[in-house]
Amino acid sequence: MANSMRYFATTVLAILLSVPSFTLSAERSPEAFSVGEIKADSGKMASGFLIVPKADDVGTEIPVTVVQGSQTGPVLALIAGIHGYEYATITALQQLRQTLDPASLSGTIILVHIANPPSFLGRTIYTSPVDGKNMNRVFPGDPDGSLSERIAHLITNAVIERADYVVDLHGGDGNEALFPYIYMPKVGDDRLDMASRNMAIAFGLEHIVIDDSALEAPENSTFVDRTALSRGIPAITTETGGRGLNSQQRVALTTAGAWNLLRHLKMVPGQASMNKSVVWLYDYKVLRSPITGIFRATVEEGSMVAKDSLIGTLHDFFGDFIGEIRTPVAGFVNYVVATPPVSEGEPVAMISQTTRATPLH
Numbered sequence: 409m410a411n412s413m414r415y416f417a418t419t420v421l422a423i424l425l426s427v428p429s430f431t432l433s434a435e436r437s438p439e440a441f442s443v444g445e446i447k448a449d450s451g452k453m454a455s456g457f458l459i460v461p462k463a464d465d466v467g468t469e470i471p472v473t474v475v476q477g478s479q480t481g482p483v484l485a486l487i488a489g490i491h492g493y494e495y496a497t498i499t500a501l502q503q504l505r506q507t508l509d510p511a512s513l514s515g516t517i518i519l520v521h522i523a524n525p526p527s528f529l530g531r532t533i534y535t536s537p538v539d540g541k542n543m544n545r546v547f548p549g550d551p552d553g554s555l556s557e558r559i560a561h562l563i564t565n566a567v568i569e570r571a572d573y574v575v576d577l578h579g580g581d582g583n584e585a586l587f588p589y590i591y592m593p594k595v596g597d598d599r600l601d602m603a604s605r606n607m608a609i610a611f612g613l614e615h616i617v618i619d620d621s622a623l624e625a626p627e628n629s630t631f632v633d634r635t636a637l638s639r640g641i642p643a644i645t646t647e648t649g650g651r652g653l654n655s656q657q658r659v660a661l662t663t664a665g666a667w668n669l670l671r672h673l674k675m676v677p678g679q680a681s682m683n684k685s686v687v688w689l690y691d692y693k694v695l696r697s698p699i700t701g702i703f704r705a706t707v708e709e710g711s712m713v714a715k716d717s718l719i720g721t722l723h724d725f726f727g728d729f730i731g732e733i734r735t736p737v738a739g740f741v742n743y744v745v746a747t748p749p750v751s752e753g754e755p756v757a758m759i760s761q762t763t764r765a766t767p768l769h
């Protein structure tokens with residue numbers, strides 16, 4: 409879908425939105441903040457494109473908004489569209505852009521509207537149509553690599569490493585029926601773990617998955633959130649969409665989470681409401697198909713299943729039954745594949761064990 413890039417401006421376009429700030433005091437005004445060529449002065453917002461130059465492919469242009477508050481504060485990066493079919497999060501950042509007021513903001517917000525334009529315009533799940541790579545497996549990227557790797561490298565340098573807090577916004581890919589949840593990394597560093605935990609609780613979704621896998625070296629960080637964490641930056645990954653749906657309910661879930669996170673980080677006025685009824689999920693299992701063919705789910709996202717329950721049946725391309733998927737553990741169905749195609753080794757469902765007990769005490 410390289411030709412799709414024609415829909416983007418070919419040169420950097422920075423739209424400066426002036427917002428009058430009558431309450432500014434000179435000594436508390438922050439400096440301008442730039443991401444690539446996109447520069448936002450104190451109390452203003454600027455939108456434009458991060459340019460990934462052409463190589464063996466035509467490159468791409470990543471739409472980004474920088475919101476620079478009129479008061480000093482932390483830098484929060486909100487990254488949507490690493491998977492381009494997860495539309496609710498992309499729409500949510502567009503709505504945030506329309507409602508954020510730089511004059512009443514303390515700190516800086518970097519909105520990466522669509523991190524993976526080839527996947528978005530090509531309507532592909534999981535992978536880029538240009539290089540066939542899953543962008544959330546190639547971080548921190550490679551400046552001399554394929555397009556997904558070059559995008560990841562640019563986002564790592566221009567966005568993640570500039571931030572104090574990072575949220576990677578996902579939404580269940582186009583084949584996944586998903587019940588909203590958050591991945592909360594727990595990497596064994598008290599400062600990072602407490603900050604990431606508070607971000608997860610502030611985002612407000614009822615279900616939080618504890619991801620306690622060991623932290624990779626910064627050069628092997630693989631995922632967006634772990635790219636941040638391995639550089640000492642707290643981060644979470646949210647999942648608020650599914651099946652390519654772009655419903656206002658899912659969009660609103662995402663924007664509400666972002667606003668409460670902004671209150672928690674004291675970047676906007678108001679008291680954050682911290683979720684007091686979290687269902688903690690742990691020891692999650694991703695069930696995978698042993699064959700290539702057709703998958704027919706027999707459970708729904710958000711349901712509880714007993715050990716050995718049937719999750720779905722497998723069929724050949726003529727529709728004949730050839731097997732079934734059962735869960736080796738009892739638990740909560742985070743997502744289940746809801747469209748027919750499945751290839752050998754691909755996920756068909758994720759099942760987590762649940763507890764109401766807080767995990768850090």
Ligand SMILES: [Zn+2]
Pocket residue numbers: 490491494578579580581
């Ligand atoms: Zn995703």
